[in-house]
Amino acid sequence: MKRRATRAAAFPSGARIFQRMFTRLGCQGRPPRFLAEFYPYANLTHTIRLLEDTAHVRLSDVFRDAPLAVLEATAAILLARVYRRRAAREFLETYREFALHHGTRRRVTHMRRKRARRALSHPHGAQHNLELLFEQLNSRHFAGKLRRPRLGWSARPWRTQLGCFDPALDQIVLSSRLDREFVPQYVVEYVLFHEMLHVKHPIKRASCGLQSHSAEFRRQEKRFPLYDRARRFLNRLG
Ligand SMILES: [Zn+2]
Numbered sequence: 001m002k003r004r005a006t007r008a009a010a011f012p013s014g015a016r017i018f019q020r021m022f023t024r025l026g027c028q029g030r031p032p033r034f035l036a037e038f039y040p041y042a043n044l045t046h047t048i049r050l051l052e053d054t055a056h057v058r059l060s061d062v063f064r065d066a067p068l069a070v071l072e073a074t075a076a077i078l079l080a081r082v083y084r085r086r087a088a089r090e091f092l093e094t095y096r097e098f099a100l101h102h103g104t105r106r107r108v109t110h111m112r113r114k115r116a117r118r119a120l121s122h123p124h125g126a127q128h129n130l131e132l133l134f135e136q137l138n139s140r141h142f143a144g145k146l147r148r149p150r151l152g153w154s155a156r157p158w159r160t161q162l163g164c165f166d167p168a169l170d171q172i173v174l175s176s177r178l179d180r181e182f183v184p185q186y187v188v189e190y191v192l193f194h195e196m197l198h199v200k201h202p203i204k205r206a207s208c209g210l211q212s213h214s215a216e217f218r219r220q221e222k223r224f225p226l227y228d229r230a231r232r233f234l235n236r237l238g
Helices: 014-024 068-083 089-100 102-119 130-141 185-200 215-221 227-237
Strands: 033-039 047-051 054-060 150-154 163-166 171-174
Touching (some): 047 068, 089 102, 130 150, 185 215, 185 227
Antiparallel strands (some): 047 054
């Protein structure tokens, strides 16, 4: 049999656990039919989606071997979210303790590394070579002293995000949306330069998506020679 691409794993006791917690939380109405599985999310993520009379539940596959109490706590927290109940403090604590446990965190980091690497394609894109651009920007703006993290294009084009530096994975990824012929090199350089500034001014969390940049960061960013033109191009790109 062909393996499913997502590689979700069965969670046979999941339905019963969720039913039980549904009752314990005092959720209103008829309980939905629970379909539960373990899912290889890139992070410690769990989701629940209610579609008509079925609740689709996915717990991070890091929780596959979690003790029953932890699975129950996770179910309670997810149900509380959808049914606007309050999960008892004991559940939050049980969950937290397990999630922050050294072994769990190590597994999450290990898994994220593996999965992130898989999502990354070669730095020599179809149009733009990130390694080459990195070296040029490094000597031009950082006196050649910036340490080079792993570089790559995203395996799929990202919609809203142009680039990301993840310090935990030590990698810069640019959206493959920018690896196109009509995207001028200075635009790719600008986005890469922005992420390189994040390498220079590390913050703990990944600098992906919308996050505030310090005034100093913005000041340094404007040193990029074609800053205004690059921003205009990216705004038009939408
Ligand atoms: Zn940024």
